[in-house]
Amino acid sequence: MAQSKQQLEKDKAQVEQELRQLNNDLAKARKKSKSGQKELNLLEQKIQQRTRLINNINGQINMLDIQMHVTRDSIVLMRSQIDSLKQEYAKVVRVLYGERGNLDKVVLLLDTKSYNYAYLRTKYFRDYSRYRRRQAAFIRQKEDELNEVGIALARQQQEATSLLAQERRQKEQLAQERKERQQNLKQSKQQEKQLQQQIDKKEKQKRQLQQQIQKIINEEIAKANKEKKAAAGAGAGKSSSASTASTADVALSNDFASNKGKLPWPVFYTKVVREYGRYTHSSGGQNMNNGIDLQCKSGTSVQAVFGGTVSRVFTCPNGTRGIIIRHGDYMTVYANMGTVTVKEGAKVNTKQNLGTVYTNEDGSADFSFQLWKGTSSQNPRTWLR
Numbered sequence: 500m501a502q503s504k505q506q507l508e509k510d511k512a513q514v515e516q517e518l519r520q521l522n523n524d525l526a527k528a529r530k531k532s533k534s535g536q537k538e539l540n541l542l543e544q545k546i547q548q549r550t551r552l553i554n555n556i557n558g559q560i561n562m563l564d565i566q567m568h569v570t571r572d573s574i575v576l577m578r579s580q581i582d583s584l585k586q587e588y589a590k591v592v593r594v595l596y597g598e599r600g601n602l603d604k605v606v607l608l609l610d611t612k613s614y615n616y617a618y619l620r621t622k623y624f625r626d627y628s629r630y631r632r633r634q635a636a637f638i639r640q641k642e643d644e645l646n647e648v649g650i651a652l653a654r655q656q657q658e659a660t661s662l663l664a665q666e667r668r669q670k671e672q673l674a675q676e677r678k679e680r681q682q683n684l685k686q687s688k689q690q691e692k693q694l695q696q697q698i699d700k701k702e703k704q705k706r707q708l709q710q711q712i713q714k715i716i717n718e719e720i721a722k723a724n725k726e727k728k729a730a731a732g733a734g735a736g737k738s739s740s741a742s743t744a745s746t747a748d749v750a751l752s753n754d755f756a757s758n759k760g761k762l763p764w765p766v767f768y769t770k771v772v773r774e775y776g777r778y779t780h781s782s783g784g785q786n787m788n789n790g791i792d793l794q795c796k797s798g799t800s801v802q803a804v805f806g807g808t809v810s811r812v813f814t815c816p817n818g819t820r821g822i823i824i825r826h827g828d829y830m831t832v833y834a835n836m837g838t839v840t841v842k843e844g845a846k847v848n849t850k851q852n853l854g855t856v857y858t859n860e861d862g863s864a865d866f867s868f869q870l871w872k873g874t875s876s877q878n879p880r881t882w883l884r
Contacts, residue, residue, distance in 0.1 A: 545676055549669060702780050707816035708867070709789055712832055715811055715823060716871055719830060723748075752827025755805055762804040762883050763850060765833060765868050768793035772865060775878040789876035790832065790869030797858040801833055801866065802850045804883070809845045819857040832869035 727745060772792040779785050807826040815821050821834040824847060837857035841847060856864040870877045 543680065549672060549676060701817075702784075702786060704816045705788075706786055708821075708834060709787065711813070711816065712789065712821075712823075712834070712869065713874075715813065716830060716874060719810055719823065719825065720874055723825075723828075748827045750827070751807065752829060755807075755826040755829045758805065759882050760884060763802070764883050765804050765831075766793060766795050766799050766801055766856060766866050768795050768799075768866070770794040775876075775880065789871075790834075790867055791879045793866045793868065795856045795864045795866055797856075797862055797864050799856045799864055799866070801836055801853045801856060803847045803853055804831055804849070806846075806848045807831070809841050809843055809847060812839055812841070812843050820854070822853055828873060830871045832867075832871070834867040834869070835865055 770793070772794050773788050775788055775791050777785055777787050803824055805824075805826050807824040809822060810825040810830070811821075811823040813821045813823070815834055817835070819834070820836040820839045821832065822836065822839060822841065824831050824833075833853060835857050836854045839854040841851075841853055847853070856866045858864045868879055870879050870882055
């Protein structure tokens, strides 16, 4: 019984320690968690631990009830024994008291038929006197034991009262935590809905950006084809400016192609958000990512990956800025920029600063980079070193 109680108290202390740790984690989660899911999970763990603690206290109360029942039975038995002893002792005293005038040890000793009878009577009186003293001492001992058992019962009752108060407090806290969990669950669902709306909005902007870039690329290709036709119509004269421009474009295209796998990254990034290719987003639909999306630090600079001409500066669907640089038959696209330091028609060199990445309201900075050959998008991974 004592070992079981000790184990319960040990388990209780461990659960209380886990609750304190969970409270600390919950406080941290409230500060750091955006979606509230981590906070909700920790609160659910708190509720489970609180339920364990209440069950533990109930176990101790039940065990204490058994001990108190045994103690009360012991008190009843001891009171019965003491009452019997007292009744027996009182009976002997009354008999002796009634015969006090007729009892005289000397007379009883002298009024004997032999010495042996006198000896036996003397021994009887001595033994009977010791018996009476022992009985009186035994009664006092039983009364002392009864007092100790009574004190133990009072202590057990006090402990039971304390445990019941603990159980009541834990149940009140459990009810509060369950109420808080319901509120957090409601908030979490609202946040999840808002987050999904934000994701859907971003995915829509992503599709619009892809379509916008594709349209601009097509326009640039059409423009380039028009220039080539103009160069061809100028005749075979190599001295014409159109022919010279066409030759320069071919040389630039070849130079750009020869640097495949050697181009510098346009930004210093902290994480790749999405790779090139088709992907399934959270709503279940599919989008095509024609480039690579990178997460950067706030204020990160954007640089040209190769020399060329700024053919377009445009506004993205989400309100940020974008740049397209032509490198002969190739084009590089820099999107989600906050500031732009170049203008359309400007010549740029490799690693020249083009502006900075746009910083969102939450402090994050996402940048999108694409590389095209004609109307075909390329995987930037195969071009960047």
